[in-house]
Amino acid sequence: MISLAARDIQHNWAKFILTGVGLGLLIGVTLTMAGVFRGMVDDAQALLNNSGADLWVVQKNTQGPYAESSSLKDDVVRSIQGMPGVAQASNITYFTMQVSLLDNRIERETRAMVVGIEPGAPYLPGQPVHLVAGRHLTQSHYEAVADIKTGFGLGDQIQIRRHVYKVVGMTQRMVSSGGDPMIFIPLKDAQEAQFLKDNEAIVNDRVRTAANPIFNRPSVPGLLEAVQNLQTSSHNVNAVLVRVLPGWRSEQVAEPIARWKHLTVYTRANMEEILVKKLIATSAKQIGMFLVILAIVSAAIVAFIIYTMTLGKIREIAVLKLIGTRNLTIASMILQQALGLGVIGFVVGKVSATLWAPVFPKFVLLLSQDAALGFGATMFICALASTLAIRVALRVDPAQAIS
């Protein structure tokens, strides 16, 4: 028996292909949305992987340093370095800001996560792991290592707050959980940039402190100066990243640190849960809603297309029924056409998504298993959408073929 569906598609191939392309673009958007979600999860995991840390020590009762703000004194790291099972521990600061390129010819500003790290210690957790060009930070001030996604290049001068930094190294796939590329600068500069105020604000604070009789006591010489020094210097960091010794479990090392009353410590599993299940949970739900809506829209479009294609063939269906074609053959013809449309749509959608994914500003990760799931869903939706048309076809009275 010949395939009636294949013959019909062959006969109307241009119409069928164009319809499939239209559907395919919609499927491409759906696959891309899934890719955006996967990209967010992957960014979060890349952030944790690339930090090289096993433990994150943060301010008590906060979920820092990525999901909430956290502030610790920078000398905490020394206490942690002495804990059993700790191989390395390092201070780290994170803050997201607009970073400008200082170039008279080009005006460029990039949103980036600025990370304060210890210079001259690339082996410590939190450092950029893969340098694709240049070198690591070696000086305590005014040097930067930038992710290639920032668009900056080696030797570029960039401005962070009040200071100008020279890009001495380039790294890649170092991103925040939000997908912003990272720029690494020396810890002291980062502390200053993150916690200190501009000159006018400092002057204003000094005047206000001097006007306060509690701090400005003639009987206590040096008090005012000490208070003002405290206000203009920062010894805070956002977290201490810890790498444990081989043979030690993270939980084992974390346990005594967690007993310290002013600290909270997270393992890799805890941190992954915070990032994936809490930090990007709302975005994931948002994308999930989009996916559901797109699936419904796709189903409605396929149903409409197949339905109208079937209505256009009512007379032929009546003739087919009159000459003895089984209902199953007619239903199968419509179902095969719907599935054919789905296959064309999926191929177009997959190719489109693959082509346009790299153009997206944030990472879009197209996974094979998502594509397989998407194919299954497309086939299911097409099959479901064809039921309306099949219903109409099966109700066609063969007598309609007779005038």
Add this chain to the structure above:
Amino acid sequence: MTQPAGGIRIENLRKVYGQGDTAVEALKSVNMYVAPGEVVGLVGPSGSGKSTLLKCLGAIIEPSSGRMTLGDEVIYDNAWLSTDLRALRRDRIGFVFQAPYLIPFLDVTDNVALLPMLAGVPNAQARLQALALLKSLDVAHRAKADPSQLSGGEQQRVSIARALANRPPVILADEPTAPLDSERALAVMRILHEMALQSHTAIIVVTHDEKIIPTFKRIYHIRDGMTVEEKGEGRSIGESAVQVKVEAS
């Protein structure tokens, strides 16, 4: 080739639509017999019950009572005796419609071969049978063409080939010449007469077409749901029709 025997016989066929006060008796008592190889006309004014009779004969709707014999088999005796009316239509009744209604996405050969294929004949064999039929109807040269590329007369010949594809004992032709001019209408009638004789098929032609009525040897008039048999002129379809066939091809 097996020869169908017995033609079609209809006895006291009755069809009532609706029930009670709203019941309409479309067919009161229809009696007909068409012998194998015979072409008879079925004529009557609008609303006389022609379409209802055609649908009953075609096993599309169920009569209310009566008896129908197709070939040597009783197919209806106050109830359908066959459980698979679809197979009955496919294997034992051929249809020729007012418009050819060829399947637009199948080529000419497959339009004809579709019926044997539906009956389970292998594709290659069904196509060979179809080609033979198309050859006998002088449209074999358009075998690979799309129906839309055919003239009206060619399309109607292909639809006749399709009706004959499963060698049914009876063909029901519903106004087969309505869209054609006189000469082409006569050409189609000539083909039907030839095919009836060649394949021993009983052919019932429902028509209003005054041009073709003189070609029937017997005519059934249907009025108020009853049939009356009349002798027709049985006029020979002469050279002009053959000439048209040659021109059309």
